[in-house]
Amino acid sequence: MKERIKVKANIFKALGHPTRLWIVEQLADGEKCVCEFVEAVDVDFSTISKHLSVLRNAGIVDMDKRGKQIFYRLTLPCLLNSLSCIDTLLNHQIQKQIALID
Amino acid sequence: MKERIKVKANIFKALGHPTRLWIVEQLADGEKCVCEFVEAVDVDFSTISKHLSVLRNAGIVDMDKRGKQIFYRLTLPCLLNSLSCIDTLLNHQIQKQIALID
DNA sequence: TTGTCATTTTGCCATTTGACCAAATGATAG
DNA sequence: CTATCATTTGGTCAAATGGCAAAATGACAA
Numbered sequence: 343m344k345e346r347i348k349v350k351a352n353i354f355k356a357l358g359h360p361t362r363l364w365i366v367e368q369l370a371d372g373e374k375c376v377c378e379f380v381e382a383v384d385v386d387f388s389t390i391s392k393h394l395s396v397l398r399n400a401g402i403v404d405m406d407k408r409g410k411q412i413f414y415r416l417t418l419p420c421l422l423n424s425l426s427c428i429d430t431l432l433n434h435q436i437q438k439q440i441a442l443i444d
Numbered sequence: 445m446k447e448r449i450k451v452k453a454n455i456f457k458a459l460g461h462p463t464r465l466w467i468v469e470q471l472a473d474g475e476k477c478v479c480e481f482v483e484a485v486d487v488d489f490s491t492i493s494k495h496l497s498v499l500r501n502a503g504i505v506d507m508d509k510r511g512k513q514i515f516y517r518l519t520l521p522c523l524l525n526s527l528s529c530i531d532t533l534l535n536h537q538i539q540k541q542i543a544l545i546d
Numbered sequence: 547t548t549g550t551c552a553t554t555t556t557g558c559c560a561t562t563t564g565a566c567c568a569a570a571t572g573a574t575a576g
Numbered sequence: 577c578t579a580t581c582a583t584t585t586g587g588t589c590a591a592a593t594g595g596c597a598a599a600a601t602g603a604c605a606a
Contacts, residue, residue, distance in 0.1 A: 347469075348462050349537045353530055355460025359565090360446075363453045376582065386567050391583055393565095401537045410574060410581050417533065424529035427522040428455055434519070435451050435503045461593090478554065491594050493555055498592095512553050512602055 356400035361385070362393045365414075366402060370422050373406070373415035458502035463487070464495045467516075468504060472524045475508070475517035 357363055361383060368374055368382075379390050394414060397403045402421065406413045416422075459465055463485060470476055470484075481492045496516060499505045504523065508515045518524075 344462075346534065346538065347466055350530065350534050351460050351462045351465045353460075353533055353537070354456050354465065358453050358455075358457025358460045360450050360453045361565095363449055363456065367449075380582095385565095387582075388568080388584080389566055395583080396564095401533055401540065407573090407582095412582065417536070418529055420529040421533070424526055427520055427526035428452065431455055431503055431520055431523070432448065432452050435455070436448065438503070439447075439451070479552095488595055489554070490556080490596080494594080497555080509554095509601085512551095514554065 353400050353402065356396050356402055359393065359396075361390075362397055365390075365393060365397065366416065367422065369403065369414060369416045370419070373413045375411045375413050377411065455502050455504065458498050458504055461495065461498075463492075464499055467492075467495060467499065468518065469524065471505065471516060471518045472521070475515045477513045477515050479513065 365379060380387050383390060401417060403414045404417050459468065467481055478492060482489050503519060505516045506519050
């Protein structure tokens with residue numbers, strides 16, 4: 343009961359960083375190699391690796407080693423689709439921020 | 445695009461703390477007074493208050509002042525219902541943890 | 547109005563946790 | 577062995593957490 347909510351909060355926490363959320367969204371299309379992430383983001387190689395390990399520990403992604411490269415994929419592809427309410431919330435937030443600028 | 449993902453990550457981050465996630469789940473039934481949270485959790489009044497402000501800033505809850513008390517409610521009640529995939533993920537995680545103990 | 551109590555938020559401080567880079571280590575292909 | 581791809585470790589700086597005390601806010605009585 344208490345343990346359950348901790349594990350669940352940990353899943354959300356893992357998604358609660360722009361770079362990690364971006365990685366997860368990239369994986370919506372299918373698996374990707376670590377090197378692809380590194381090319382696209384302007385941070386150190388080790389930083390991406392660390393973010394991937396956070397996602398792994400939260401159980402959001404799985405890894406698959408093939409040859410020299412390591413490929414990551416979502417453990418549950420439904421993850422992003424099921425968050426439509428979060429998107430509604432997001433749109434509210436964006437509107438609010440725009441209102442603040444005006 | 446980049447701003448969008450930051451705001452979205454912030455919503456997840458807000459949900460990524462056991463106490464805050466617990467609060468959000470309590471609000472599934474409807475609005476609650478701050479004092480009700482404090483009674484149920486063994487932390488300082490100010491700690492709950494701060495968690496509530498994090499949820500407010502993320503746009504997850506709204507507040508409503510009535511008399512001496514302040515009532516909080518979910519801005520979008522769909523929030524909890526739409527997270528079924530997270531629950532599946534959670535069950536996987538729980539199973540994994542149980543497996544580690546055995 | 548003035549004072550007081552109850553409810554909640556804020557400010558300040560100490561501790562912990564998280565993020566990032568750089569260097570070191572591990573694993574695998576050629 | 578060497579080169580390549582990825583993770584781990586160490587150190588440093590920023591952010592999050594939580595407790596305590598003080599400040600706001602509103603209700604209510606004198």
